[in-house]
Amino acid sequence: MLVLTRKISESIKIGDDITITVIDINATHVKLGIDAPSVQKIYRKELYDKIKSENILASALTVDEFVKIKEALK
Amino acid sequence: MISFQTSRFGLIEVAEEKIIYFAEGLPGFPMIKRYILMDYKDTALKWLQAVDDPDVAFIVVEPSLLNPDYRVSPDDSTKTILNLTNDDDLAVLVIIRREGDQVIANFQCPLLLNAGTMRGVQVYLDTIPVS
Numbered sequence: 001m002l003v004l005t006r007k008i009s010e011s012i013k014i015g016d017d018i019t020i021t022v023i024d025i026n027a028t029h030v031k032l033g034i035d036a037p038s039v040q041k042i043y044r045k046e047l048y049d050k051i052k053s054e055n056i057l058a059s060a061l062t063v064d065e066f067v068k069i070k071e072a073l074k
Numbered sequence: 075m076i077s078f079q080t081s082r083f084g085l086i087e088v089a090e091e092k093i094i095y096f097a098e099g100l101p102g103f104p105m106i107k108r109y110i111l112m113d114y115k116d117t118a119l120k121w122l123q124a125v126d127d128p129d130v131a132f133i134v135v136e137p138s139l140l141n142p143d144y145r146v147s148p149d150d151s152t153k154t155i156l157n158l159t160n161d162d163d164l165a166v167l168v169i170i171r172r173e174g175d176q177v178i179a180n181f182q183c184p185l186l187l188n189a190g191t192m193r194g195v196q197v198y199l200d201t202i203p204v205s
Contacts, residue, residue, distance in 0.1 A: 038151035041098060043198065051183050051198060052102035058171040058180065059103065059130045063082050065172055066133055070117045072177050073140075 081128045082121075086110070093125060094187060096194045097155065101183075106130060109194070111167075119170070122185070134167040137181060146184055146199070155195045156188040163190035 004012055011021040017037050024031040034042055043051070061069075077087040094109045108125035111134070118139050124130035137144040146166050148158060158164060165187040169180045181202045187194045 039097075039155050041151075041195075043101075047198065048101055051196070054180055054183065055100050055102040055132075055169070055196075058132050058169045061131075061133055061171055066114065066119065066121070069133060069170055069172055069177050070115060070119055072172075072175075073119070073135075 076125070078125050079128045080123055080131070082131060083112070083123070086112075086123070091192065094122075094192050094194045096196070098195065100185075100196045103127070103130060120167075122167070122169075133170045134185065135170055135179070137166055137168045137179070137184060140168070140179055141181070144181060144202075146186065146197075148186055148197070152186060152195060152197055156186060156193045157191045158188050160190065163188050165189050 006012065006022045008022050008025055011019050013019050018040065019035040021033040021035075022030060023033045036042060075087050076090055076093070077085055080086055088110050092110050094111065096107055096109060098104065099106050103124070106124045106126045109122050110125060112121040112123055114121050119133055119135050122132040122134045137146075144166075148156065148164065152158075156164075167185045167187065169183070169185065171178050171180075181199075183196055183198050185194055185196050
C-alpha cells in the first residue's frame, strides 16, 4: 500500500481525473473531498463490501432455487 | 448473433442487440460487463446471465411486482452512465435470492437499465423508496 502524508487542504490525484482533498481532520475523523467524473461511482468501502457480498451470494443460485423462489412468490 | 457457454443453460445464442452493457460491472464482478436478460419457466422472474462468465447469473424481477409502491428516480450521474435521455426507456430490476425458506429481494441496490441504449448500472439507495 502506498502511504502518503497530507495536511488539511492538500490533495492527492489518482490518474488524470480524480482528486481527493483533505478537508478537515480531528482526533478520530478525516473529512475528504472527492472530485471525480460523474460516471465514477464512489462508495464508502464498508458499503461497497456489503453490496459486493450480497451480489456474490445472489450470483450462484441454481435452476432448482429459481423454481423454489417462483413457487414461494405465488 | 453471438453464442456463449453457460453452466445452467448450456450454449446460448443471442442477437447482439440483446446484450446489456454494464460499463463498471457489478460490485463483486467488475470484470463482467455484458449480460443478457432471459425469460425462464413462464414467470415474471428472469435470469440476468453473464455473457463473460458461464457461472454467474442472477435471478431478477421487476420490483413493482413485489411492491407496487417501489419507485426509483435515477440521479444525474446515473443518467449519464445510462445515457438516459428519455425516462420511458428506464427499466428497474431487483436481484432476488433465498436464505433458508425466505426470499430476499435486494431493494436497496436495484439494477437500472436503459432499454434504448442497453446500458445498465447497479445503484445503492440511501433509503428504500417504498411507502
